[in-house]
Amino acid sequence: MLLQQLVNGLTLGAVYTLLALSFSLVMGILGILNLAIAELFMIGGYIGFAAIGANLPLPVALVAGMIGGALISAVIEKLGYEPLRDAPVVTPMLSTLGFSIILQNVAINLWGSDPLQLPDQYLGGQLQFGWFTIGKMQLTVLVATVLLVAIVAFIVQKTSTGRALRAVAENREVARLLGVSANRLVLFAFMLSGSLAGAAGVLISLHYAAITPYVGVEVGLKAIAVMVVGGSTRIWGALVAGPLIGLAEVMTVAYGGSQIRDFVVYGLMILILLLRPQGLLGGAQIDRGQRV
Amino acid sequence: MSTYYAGLFADAGILLLGALSVYIILATGQLSLGNAGFMGIGAYITSYLTVMVGIPLTPALIIAAIISGIIGVIVGFPALRLKGIYLAIATLGFAEMVRSFLLNFDTMGGSGGFHGMKHVTVGYIWIWSGGILLLVMILERSRIWLEMRAVHDDETAAGLVGLNTVAIKIGAFGFGSAIAAIAGGLFAHHHVYIEPGNFGFERSVDFVLAVILGGSTAAPGALVGSILLVFLPEMLRSLADWRMAGFGALLVIVLLVRRQGILDRALLRRLTFSKAAS
Amino acid sequence: MKDWLLQLQKVSKIFGGIHALSEVSCTVPRGEIVGIIGPNGAGKTTLFNVITGAYLADSGNVLLDDQFVTNWAPYRIVRSGIARTFQNIRLFPSMTVWEHLLVAQQHSGSIFRRLLPTAWADPAACERAEEVLDFFDLTAVRDREARSLPYGIQRRVEMARAVTMKPKLLLLDEPVAGMNQEEAENIRQLMLRLRETGLAILLIEHDMNFVMNLCSYLYVLDFGILIAEGSPTEVRNNPVVLDAYLGQDADA
Numbered sequence: 001m002l003l004q005q006l007v008n009g010l011t012l013g014a015v016y017t018l019l020a021l022s023f024s025l026v027m028g029i030l031g032i033l034n035l036a037i038a039e040l041f042m043i044g045g046y047i048g049f050a051a052i053g054a055n056l057p058l059p060v061a062l063v064a065g066m067i068g069g070a071l072i073s074a075v076i077e078k079l080g081y082e083p084l085r086d087a088p089v090v091t092p093m094l095s096t097l098g099f100s101i102i103l104q105n106v107a108i109n110l111w112g113s114d115p116l117q118l119p120d121q122y123l124g125g126q127l128q129f130g131w132f133t134i135g136k137m138q139l140t141v142l143v144a145t146v147l148l149v150a151i152v153a154f155i156v157q158k159t160s161t162g163r164a165l166r167a168v169a170e171n172r173e174v175a176r177l178l179g180v181s182a183n184r185l186v187l188f189a190f191m192l193s194g195s196l197a198g199a200a201g202v203l204i205s206l207h208y209a210a211i212t213p214y215v216g217v218e219v220g221l222k223a224i225a226v227m228v229v230g231g232s233t234r235i236w237g238a239l240v241a242g243p244l245i246g247l248a249e250v251m252t253v254a255y256g257g258s259q260i261r262d263f264v265v266y267g268l269m270i271l272i273l274l275l276r277p278q279g280l281l282g283g284a285q286i287d288r289g290q291r292v
Numbered sequence: 293m294s295t296y297y298a299g300l301f302a303d304a305g306i307l308l309l310g311a312l313s314v315y316i317i318l319a320t321g322q323l324s325l326g327n328a329g330f331m332g333i334g335a336y337i338t339s340y341l342t343v344m345v346g347i348p349l350t351p352a353l354i355i356a357a358i359i360s361g362i363i364g365v366i367v368g369f370p371a372l373r374l375k376g377i378y379l380a381i382a383t384l385g386f387a388e389m390v391r392s393f394l395l396n397f398d399t400m401g402g403s404g405g406f407h408g409m410k411h412v413t414v415g416y417i418w419i420w421s422g423g424i425l426l427l428v429m430i431l432e433r434s435r436i437w438l439e440m441r442a443v444h445d446d447e448t449a450a451g452l453v454g455l456n457t458v459a460i461k462i463g464a465f466g467f468g469s470a471i472a473a474i475a476g477g478l479f480a481h482h483h484v485y486i487e488p489g490n491f492g493f494e495r496s497v498d499f500v501l502a503v504i505l506g507g508s509t510a511a512p513g514a515l516v517g518s519i520l521l522v523f524l525p526e527m528l529r530s531l532a533d534w535r536m537a538g539f540g541a542l543l544v545i546v547l548l549v550r551r552q553g554i555l556d557r558a559l560l561r562r563l564t565f566s567k568a569a570s
Numbered sequence: 571m572k573d574w575l576l577q578l579q580k581v582s583k584i585f586g587g588i589h590a591l592s593e594v595s596c597t598v599p600r601g602e603i604v605g606i607i608g609p610n611g612a613g614k615t616t617l618f619n620v621i622t623g624a625y626l627a628d629s630g631n632v633l634l635d636d637q638f639v640t641n642w643a644p645y646r647i648v649r650s651g652i653a654r655t656f657q658n659i660r661l662f663p664s665m666t667v668w669e670h671l672l673v674a675q676q677h678s679g680s681i682f683r684r685l686l687p688t689a690w691a692d693p694a695a696c697e698r699a700e701e702v703l704d705f706f707d708l709t710a711v712r713d714r715e716a717r718s719l720p721y722g723i724q725r726r727v728e729m730a731r732a733v734t735m736k737p738k739l740l741l742l743d744e745p746v747a748g749m750n751q752e753e754a755e756n757i758r759q760l761m762l763r764l765r766e767t768g769l770a771i772l773l774i775e776h777d778m779n780f781v782m783n784l785c786s787y788l789y790v791l792d793f794g795i796l797i798a799e800g801s802p803t804e805v806r807n808n809p810v811v812l813d814a815y816l817g818q819d820a821d822a
Contacts (some may be wrong), residue, residue, distance in 0.1 A: 010444075027377075029493060031377075033377045033380070033381065046510055080544055084548070089376050089377055090323050090380065091551065093323075093377055095502070095543070097500070098543035101537070101539060101543070105534060105535075105536035107295070109533050217492070217493050221384065221493060260396055261392075262388055262389070263392035263393055266386070266392070267383075269381075270370075270382050270386065273382050274373055274382075277378070310660060371596045399722070431685060435673070436684045436687045438665070438673040441662065441664065441673075445664055446660055446662055446663075449644050449661070452644045452645075452654060453732075454645050454648030454651070454735060
């Protein structure tokens with residue numbers, strides 16, 4: 001069943017990739033950690049569930065999750081980040097923590113703390129490709145992820161907004177001096193990041209065929225580890241780190257103990273933070289700053 | 293006092309210790325999102341000592357505090373290379389590692405949890421909580437506290453006026469970890485049952501909430517925050533389901549309008565002066 | 571042979587291939603005020619940062635009292651007797667003036683004394699702080715937080731903080747930058763009074779006129795190279811110095 005495990009790992013890794021990309025869009029560009037992303041991801045999952053429950057097609061559910069994530073993310077940016085932009089970096093992180101507490105509580109009150117299950121008809125469906133089979137849902141998750149990453153790559157690499165974002169990421173001070181219209185750009189980064197989190201939420205609910213209000217803490221926080229492993233200051237590190245951690249996790253569960261996997265993932269994250277803060281694949285050392 | 297209120301007071305006392313553990317580390321400008329990890333270490337060591345080894349609670353708590361403090365120092369050393377958000381991420385990861393380790397630690401029940409501890413009264417808890425609060429308040433008037441605040445305000449300048457910033461930051465980490473361990477030990481012996489899930493991210497967040505809401509520049513702020521977090525939902529019973537949303541909103545509001553929290557040094561000074569005058 | 575307090579021997583500092591300091595040698599005798607002048611970007615502050623251990627020197631030696639202190643950790647250098655101020659003031663914003671004067675003092679005695687309330691456990695430190703408060707005429711703002719003080723007073727607090735450390739040598743980085751005539755004169759008087767207490771001062775200054783009547787000896791830095799040295803009058807009449815300054819003025 002090695003192949004099956006590989007597919008499982010890649011599917012989970014795909015979700016990690018999207019979510020880590022969501023974290024690193026804000027972290028890499030603005031230098032702040034938006035902790036609420038973990039809960040946007042959870043909310044995205046519930047929105048997707050609601051859409052599927054209303055018999056809407058999958059792509060519509062995905063888009064609904066993305067719009068929901070983007071809108072809430074915009075609110076967080078306006079209320080929780082923009083007024084605190086000049087504060088020490090830890091302060092806006094705390095305010096996003098406030099929003100994540102709110103979002104989780106709202107989800108518990110709206111949908112209950114017990115897991116919701118996807119109807120059975122969604123679980124089945126295997127596709128046969130010669131010698132190996134893949135679940136329809138898994139294939140959907142993989143294809144959707146590839147599409148979304150391609151779209152984000154296009155936006156960041158080819159559009160003028162993307163160029164401006166990268167300019168800010170390179171050097172926040174210089175970008176400010178050059179008069180890059182910061183407010184709208186930041187809002188855009190938050191919304192793009194929120195929509196990715198929402199999409200990842202819809203996809204995780206397909207992967208697990210269930211969702212709980214605690215999925216944000218369980219899976220969402222781990223995406224921070226994925227982001228760090230990929231290199232928190234570069235956006236594309238997630239593309240490698242996501243599948244890597246997804247595979248590592250599934251393999252640990254399959255051949256080791258299911259409980260040890262978090263230990264491995266977070267341990268790896270801390271090692272990377274200490275030894276290679278620029279990420280597994282990062283080239284240049286990040287600037288440690290001078291003493292004065 | 294009814295058992296119900298006794299339970300609330302006990303929770304507030306334990307939360308106060310957790311909040312103080314964050315407060316002390318924050319006094320040097322380091323935010324820890326992982327103090328639940330140290331709390332878990334303390335809870336498991338204390339319970340092991342009282343149940344498996346059979347020594348009394350008080351020495352068990354002290355031993356747990358010392359061990360956790362040493363672990364805090366060991367964790368603190370590599371953490372010196374990290375600042376701000378990266379430090380917060382690393383501490384969060386550390387706590388998750390502790391939780392994951394405890395889930396696999398079958399000697400102490402693993403995911404099934406551990407029990408067999410003798411229940412302690414709220415009075416005993418508050419002897420610890422009140423005592424440590426007092427200790428920290430005395431410490432706040434000492435030279436070492438000034439050094440910690442100097443590191444908080446401007447680490448570089450602190451080094452250049454002759455302060456050993458490394459020792460100060462690590463010492464704060466160790467002290468905070470020790471206090472978190474005591475919170476854990478008391479938690480275990482109040483609830484007489486522990487499981488790794490008790491010491492997850494949400495617990496670390498509670499500590500941070502209590503400090504930021506109550507006031508992050510004076511130790512009594514942690515007391516205000518802890519009381520607020522435990523008792524406010526009791527006053528608004530009808531809204532109890534929404535209490536966490538309320539606290540989340542309160543956190544955002546406090547950060548926006550009064551970043552130093554409800555109680556700060558100036559307010560504290562005014563309160564104590566007026567008391568002295570009357 | 572003079573009694574040298576500080577000696578720099580061929581100190582160099584390179585930033586990304588650029589020589590911020592090339593083989594700078596200079597000395598400060600005990601109890602005198604020595605100035606380092608030079609146009610902006612000449613490497614004056616870099617020199618201070620190397621002396622105080624904020625930057626690591628790439629080559630050369632720093633000696634204090636004939637002891638090598640090159641590339642020590644900043645706090646050890648301070649404790650060996652070099653205190654400094656910064657060009658852009660670096661106080662601890664949330665701490666009061668009084669707290670600044672306590673925290674900077676070298677603590678004597680046991681760890682327990684550091685853990686106990688200062689007012690009770692260390693009256694000597696309080697006395698010293700009181701003394702410096704008085705010397706710098708800061709008694710009126712004793713309990714004000716540093717961030718709430720006007721610029722001129724912040725400068726004085728920073729000097730006072732450095733002096734409470736009982737240094738042998740005080741490094742002042744443009745202590746009168748941004749001050750008006752009267753404030754500057756005030757600081758000049760303070761420096762003269764400090765010299766009377768036996769303190770040696772190494773002073774960075776951009777404005778040549780300010781240092782003329784103050785320093786006993788001047789060094790002139792330009793692009794990280796020592797281009798001239800001597801008594802103020804000698805330096806003022808040195809054509810090389812005039813060139814460096816005129817070039818600068820032409821740019822400005």
